[in-house]
Amino acid sequence: MQERPTALVTAAAGAGIGAAIATRLASDGFDVIVTDVHERRCQELAAKLSADFGREFTHHALDVTDEAQVEAVVGEIAATKGRLDVLVNNAGWSKIEPVAEMSSDTWRRCLDVDLNGTFYTMRHALPLMQKNKSGVIVNISSIAAYETSTEHGAAYSAAKAGVLALTRVAAAENGRHGVRVNAITPGLIYNDFLRKIYPDDFFSGYAESRSLVGRVGRPEDVAGLVSFLVGPDSGYVTGEVYGISGGVHPHG
Numbered sequence: 001m002q003e004r005p006t007a008l009v010t011a012a013a014g015a016g017i018g019a020a021i022a023t024r025l026a027s028d029g030f031d032v033i034v035t036d037v038h039e040r041r042c043q044e045l046a047a048k049l050s051a052d053f054g055r056e057f058t059h060h061a062l063d064v065t066d067e068a069q070v071e072a073v074v075g076e077i078a079a080t081k082g083r084l085d086v087l088v089n090n091a092g093w094s095k096i097e098p099v100a101e102m103s104s105d106t107w108r109r110c111l112d113v114d115l116n117g118t119f120y121t122m123r124h125a126l127p128l129m130q131k132n133k134s135g136v137i138v139n140i141s142s143i144a145a146y147e148t149s150t151e152h153g154a155a156y157s158a159a160k161a162g163v164l165a166l167t168r169v170a171a172a173e174n175g176r177h178g179v180r181v182n183a184i185t186p187g188l189i190y191n192d193f194l195r196k197i198y199p200d201d202f203f204s205g206y207a208e209s210r211s212l213v214g215r216v217g218r219p220e221d222v223a224g225l226v227s228f229l230v231g232p233d234s235g236y237v238t239g240e241v242y243g244i245s246g247g248v249h250p251h252g
């Protein structure tokens, strides 16, 4: 029997996009390695996928800001599977503070999770992908990378813009090694955590009324785009940035 392709997803055990991506890739037939800084939730998601899909899914507690942990997880994948077909960098962190009042800790933490973490996983995954002359990386950025509507989130915007630059250069360096690298910039994507932060009528009122399709984004919408970008129909797509915002934040 042919081995299933392997996909590593970071921050996969939260309330939103990461878990939807892990679930969608499992449904697409991938052997998904579930990782997240939160160990218990990570274990729970791997157990749920195993029950839902009737095969074993592995998990690792992984803080993407800790390069030694990243190296260990990718090293274990190399040792046990010999290949990594897909890497999805989903980890993100943000704290709302105006630039004039932003603490250095906020700035550094945000750059660390959103940009440095993405760099660490790519640095360690790319040699394995290059060796196999095959691989796809999808980096989850944000419309904050190019919009002014995200005031008080300068660290997040800067980090997510950095992710786009990192994506493009890595794509240029790796296309001829058989590796594609793309980024996605979601607009507002509903999840249970955000629902606690925003007022009750935010999603059903303001956010829905701005969306050109009359509803807010769902984690599964982003997961569907990831599925396309890692699948066989996107072989000519690399170095690209895909927006997904219900038409609220078009760019191009």
Ligand SMILES: NC(=O)c1ccc[n+]([C@@H]2O[C@H](COP(=O)([O-])OP(=O)(O)OC[C@H]3O[C@@H](n4cnc5c(N)ncnc54)[C@H](O)[C@@H]3O)[C@@H](O)[C@H]2O)c1
Residues within 6 Å of the ligand: 010, 011, 012, 013, 014, 015, 016, 017, 018, 019, 035, 036, 037, 038, 062, 063, 064, 065, 089, 090, 091, 092, 093, 113, 117, 140, 141, 142, 143, 185, 186, 187, 188, 189, 190, 191, 194, 219
């Ligand atoms: N939800 C949105 O509206 C939206 C919009 C644009 C972009 N994004 C981006 O999409 C991604 C997913 O966001 P989401 O809102 O769906 O949340 P999510 O639930 O998918 O992600 C949150 C998860 O990140 C994990 N995490 C935090 N720090 C980590 C670290 N250092 N290492 C590993 N894991 C860590 C948390 O444990 C949590 O499980 C993020 O990169 C975010 O910036 C989200």
